Amino acid sequence: MDYYIYTNWKAGDKVDNKIHHWSCGDCRMGLGKHRNATKGENGVWIGxxxxxxQxxxxxxxxxxxxxxxxxxHCNKK
Ligand SMILES: [Zn+2]
Structure with missing residues (x-):
């Protein structure tokens, strides 16, 4: 069971990075929820x-x- 960090490096009000479980709807194993978004445009997944x-x-x-x-959303996993 793997974890990913999401960092949104564009957002002006960015205050924290988030840890997601791989199965989280926001994460989807690093693909993100915006399937058609340009990768890396706003934020990136690390993991x-x-x-x-870790x-x-x-x-x-x-x-x-x-x-x-x-x-x-996925804090319990
Ligand atoms: Zn999550």
Missing amino acids: PFTKRK AKEFNEKYFTNIPIVNCK
Whole structure:
């Protein structure tokens, strides 16, 4: 069961990155919910990570100014 980080690098009000479970409707194994959107235009998926903890550690190392939070939709998985 894999996890992905989503970072929206275009949004002006961007305050955090989110960890998603691969099966999350927002994530779909890194494809995202906007199937026809230009990839990487607004945000990018990073992953997969085997453990949620790994995604957290990656974020702390490479996005030192952006906190990581769990997606509200798939937080339980
Ligand atoms: Zn999610």
